[in-house]
Amino acid sequence: MYKVRDMFQINENYLKLQGSYLFSTIASKVAAYAAANPHREILRLGIGDVTLPLAPAVIKAMHGAVDEMARQETFRGYAPEHGYDFLREAISRVDYRSRGADIDPDEIFVSDGAKSDSGNIGDIFSTQNRIAVCDPVYPVYLDTNVMGGRTGFMNPADGRYEGVIYPPCTEENGFVPQLPEEAPDIIYLCFPNNPTGMTIPKAELQRWVDYALEHGSVIIYDAAYEAYIREDGIAHTIYECEGAKKCAIELRSFSKNAGFTGTRLGFTVVPRELRCGDVSLNDLWERRQSTKFNGAPYIVQRAGEAVYSEEGRRQTAEQVDYYMRNAACILEGLKSAGYTVYGGVNAPYIWLKTPGGMTSWEFFDHLLEEAAVVGTPGSGFGPAGEHFFRLTAFGSYENTKAAVERICRL
Amino acid sequence: MYKVRDMFQINENYLKLQGSYLFSTIASKVAAYAAANPHREILRLGIGDVTLPLAPAVIKAMHGAVDEMARQETFRGYAPEHGYDFLREAISRVDYRSRGADIDPDEIFVSDGAKSDSGNIGDIFSTQNRIAVCDPVYPVYLDTNVMGGRTGFMNPADGRYEGVIYPPCTEENGFVPQLPEEAPDIIYLCFPNNPTGMTIPKAELQRWVDYALEHGSVIIYDAAYEAYIREDGIAHTIYECEGAKKCAIELRSFSKNAGFTGTRLGFTVVPRELRCGDVSLNDLWERRQSTKFNGAPYIVQRAGEAVYSEEGRRQTAEQVDYYMRNAACILEGLKSAGYTVYGGVNAPYIWLKTPGGMTSWEFFDHLLEEAAVVGTPGSGFGPAGEHFFRLTAFGSYENTKAAVERICRL
Numbered sequence: 001m002y003k004v005r006d007m008f009q010i011n012e013n014y015l016k017l018q019g020s021y022l023f024s025t026i027a028s029k030v031a032a033y034a035a036a037n038p039h040r041e042i043l044r045l046g047i048g049d050v051t052l053p054l055a056p057a058v059i060k061a062m063h064g065a066v067d068e069m070a071r072q073e074t075f076r077g078y079a080p081e082h083g084y085d086f087l088r089e090a091i092s093r094v095d096y097r098s099r100g101a102d103i104d105p106d107e108i109f110v111s112d113g114a115k116s117d118s119g120n121i122g123d124i125f126s127t128q129n130r131i132a133v134c135d136p137v138y139p140v141y142l143d144t145n146v147m148g149g150r151t152g153f154m155n156p157a158d159g160r161y162e163g164v165i166y167p168p169c170t171e172e173n174g175f176v177p178q179l180p181e182e183a184p185d186i187i188y189l190c191f192p193n194n195p196t197g198m199t200i201p202k203a204e205l206q207r208w209v210d211y212a213l214e215h216g217s218v219i220i221y222d223a224a225y226e227a228y229i230r231e232d233g234i235a236h237t238i239y240e241c242e243g244a245k246k247c248a249i250e251l252r253s254f255s256k257n258a259g260f261t262g263t264r265l266g267f268t269v270v271p272r273e274l275r276c277g278d279v280s281l282n283d284l285w286e287r288r289q290s291t292k293f294n295g296a297p298y299i300v301q302r303a304g305e306a307v308y309s310e311e312g313r314r315q316t317a318e319q320v321d322y323y324m325r326n327a328a329c330i331l332e333g334l335k336s337a338g339y340t341v342y343g344g345v346n347a348p349y350i351w352l353k354t355p356g357g358m359t360s361w362e363f364f365d366h367l368l369e370e371a372a373v374v375g376t377p378g379s380g381f382g383p384a385g386e387h388f389f390r391l392t393a394f395g396s397y398e399n400t401k402a403a404v405e406r407i408c409r410l
Numbered sequence: 411m412y413k414v415r416d417m418f419q420i421n422e423n424y425l426k427l428q429g430s431y432l433f434s435t436i437a438s439k440v441a442a443y444a445a446a447n448p449h450r451e452i453l454r455l456g457i458g459d460v461t462l463p464l465a466p467a468v469i470k471a472m473h474g475a476v477d478e479m480a481r482q483e484t485f486r487g488y489a490p491e492h493g494y495d496f497l498r499e500a501i502s503r504v505d506y507r508s509r510g511a512d513i514d515p516d517e518i519f520v521s522d523g524a525k526s527d528s529g530n531i532g533d534i535f536s537t538q539n540r541i542a543v544c545d546p547v548y549p550v551y552l553d554t555n556v557m558g559g560r561t562g563f564m565n566p567a568d569g570r571y572e573g574v575i576y577p578p579c580t581e582e583n584g585f586v587p588q589l590p591e592e593a594p595d596i597i598y599l600c601f602p603n604n605p606t607g608m609t610i611p612k613a614e615l616q617r618w619v620d621y622a623l624e625h626g627s628v629i630i631y632d633a634a635y636e637a638y639i640r641e642d643g644i645a646h647t648i649y650e651c652e653g654a655k656k657c658a659i660e661l662r663s664f665s666k667n668a669g670f671t672g673t674r675l676g677f678t679v680v681p682r683e684l685r686c687g688d689v690s691l692n693d694l695w696e697r698r699q700s701t702k703f704n705g706a707p708y709i710v711q712r713a714g715e716a717v718y719s720e721e722g723r724r725q726t727a728e729q730v731d732y733y734m735r736n737a738a739c740i741l742e743g744l745k746s747a748g749y750t751v752y753g754g755v756n757a758p759y760i761w762l763k764t765p766g767g768m769t770s771w772e773f774f775d776h777l778l779e780e781a782a783v784v785g786t787p788g789s790g791f792g793p794a795g796e797h798f799f800r801l802t803a804f805g806s807y808e809n810t811k812a813a814v815e816r817i818c819r820l
Contacts, residue, residue: 007626008595009536049487077459119702126419185418216417292529
């Protein structure tokens with residue numbers, strides 16, 4: 001008897017992915033150091049995770065919502081897939097209308113976080129679209145497009161996937177990506193930026209919006225670090241730019257402004273004006289979410305609502321201020337020690353140039369061995385991140401200060 | 411100047427989707443009836459959502475976890491994307507090892523629910539794979555494959571998408587789907603079944619496993635209603651079947667066994683033995699989840715852990731018993747009134763044959779107009795659901811009893 005058919009097949013695009021060795025390599029190097037130096041306190045400025053507990057207003061709202069789930073009269077079953085109105089309305093009012101951006105609640109889709117959304121958003125676009133991601137970049141934008149079949153294989157010579165447009169963000173261009181000559185279909189932008197901690201003026205963002213409108217591109221704008229903006233002249237949302245509602249989707253998170261990394265809440269804005277021919281992308285995303293998602297937990301949505309209360313806004317702003325004090329401490333300390341540093345002014349990330357031409361990994365090893373301080377090698381975020389190093393401001397002030405002192409003594 | 415390029419393109423597979431009019435049509439018919447009959451109490455046995463509040467053990471665990479999030483020493487940031495060990499170990503022990511199924515914690519991926527997982531699981535398979543879904547069926551399996559490009563267009567003549575294999579589950583075959591002559595690559599099975607409320611003996615499930623192993627198919631097994639199994643000889647997990655670890659992925663939910671529809675928790679089992687050539691599907695799903703998902707909330711995972719505690723198991727079993735008492739009430743009442751009814755013995759769904767050859771929608775209108783009772787037309791789940799009607803056991807006992815009395819008086 002002959003074999004009449006093959007086995008089921010996997011999505012072979014997954015085989016194009018490079019191993020995600022960055023954080024596992026860091027972990028194993030740190031573990032080895034810890035084993036060899038059991039009495040040395042290791043200070044971690046590597047991870048992008050917050051450390052302050054949730055704000056009292058958030059805790060109070062969650063206890064209240066848990067109690068509602070305990071009583072038949074107030075129990076909540078399936079939530080609307082796009083989120084409860086109480087949360088969508090708060091977001092519309094505080095994050096958009098107060099900034100002059102006319103975003104309605106039904107243009108806001110509440111989710112379990114910006115990482116899910118930034119990966120899932122690809123579902124509604126053709127696999128034939130060509131993408132652009134900055135270099136260096138938050139790896140999720142790129143990896144999810146590799147999985148989705150919008151790239152070729154990685155070229156080992158330059159560490160770049162075929163078919164992807166990579167506007168570089170380098171010291172030379174002040175970490176401001178330049179408009180590509182060849183227009184992409186989908187452009188991922190993140191400001192304030194992870195990993196560089198840099199941002200761009202609103203006028204510069206307007207240039208990207210104009211470019212997208214001119215070339216028929218759609219912008220996926222990740223504004224997860226919006227709460228860290230301190231300077232004037234920087235857009236808090238892309239919808240402050242004229243015409244953005246016709247070309248941009250915005251991703252937002254509760255992780256960094258309110259410490260929800262382990263609580264999980266985010267949202268995506270898909271304006272009704274954003275269309276491809278006759279098709280509304282708002283309709284497509286509604287269909288995607290109502291078919292492949294079942295809403296964020298009621299308890300967590302009530303927690304999110306509390307972030308927008310007067311108390312919640314004050315308390316979460318204090319948390320952001322606390323982290324920004326850390327950022328200032330890192331920035332000033334390293335500058336005074338002669339390092340070349342970027343970011344940290346409108347973002348919780350500091351992007352430092354490795355001294356003496358060290359590679360990112362050489363500096364990682366140096367810092368770990370000599371100061372027992374852990375950071376993240378810039379090359380892990382893309383080839384243009386080589387010779388840079390990311391430190392984060394999410395630790396305690398005491399540890400941050402101690403780490404900076406150790407680095408300065410090197 | 412000529413137009414050098416087109417706009418970005420959408421995923422055109424979305425345009426093949428049929429409007430999801432089932433529940434919106436039901437809602438508008440019910441609203442019209444309510445407006446015309448303002449004093450008539452409408453009894454709803456249509457939705458698949460639970461109504462009992464969360465069990466006390468679950469509430470206690472959530473309050474405790476919320477308090478942990480309020481203190482720096484116990485605050486939790488990013489969770490492992492595949493879930494906390496405390497929950498994976500409880501699942502492995504209670505749901506699998508206790509039933510003789512050797513599933514390790516690292517084969518269990520905790521998620522925000524079975525709906526997300528049943529849609530997202532398609533990510534790791536080729537778009538060229540051919541799928542099989544039973545008819546009638548939970549629409550998510552089918553719609554997510556339409557979106558993913560694994561079907562052609564719907565043929566309006568028979569209500570079926572081109573390229574899909576549809577094993578029918580009908581009165582004639584006792585709602586036991588037959589093995590297809592042409593072997594699919596991916597087979598979706600759900601037992602106890604939504605919408606029919608029927609299940610199949612373990613020996614019959616073993617035939618599907620053997621068939622999948624012989625033909626190189628993978629089975630996506632949805633066991634969301636496992637807690638409702640009352641009879642012997644029915645598999646509680648597909649891994650009770652020999653060889654299933656080489657061909658099956660299992661989806662599980664906390665929605666129906668513990669009332670988590672609005673709390674959101676589920677998990678997917680991808681055994682390490684499940685491979686396509688050299689590639690481990692466990693590795694692929696780990697990569698998918700770690701790239702496009704950021705873990706279920708800590709608070710909700712602690713709630714899930716409480717479901718597996720001694721108290722939690724007793725309390726949630728009582729909830730399931732309560733719903734099964736409703737199911738028995740519906741089943742016995744309708745039988746005594748001369749209806750032909752299926753399901754309801756090992757599932758919270760009753761699948762009744764419409765009397766007098768009425769279509770599903772004619773019976774819907776009849777029931778609404780004459781008894782003010784709302785159910786779900788079987789044709790909404792697929793062509794083979796025509797002339798059937800789904801009632802659910804998730805209401806209060808009082809309302810269920812009253813609804814049955816009204817139907818019996820028709």
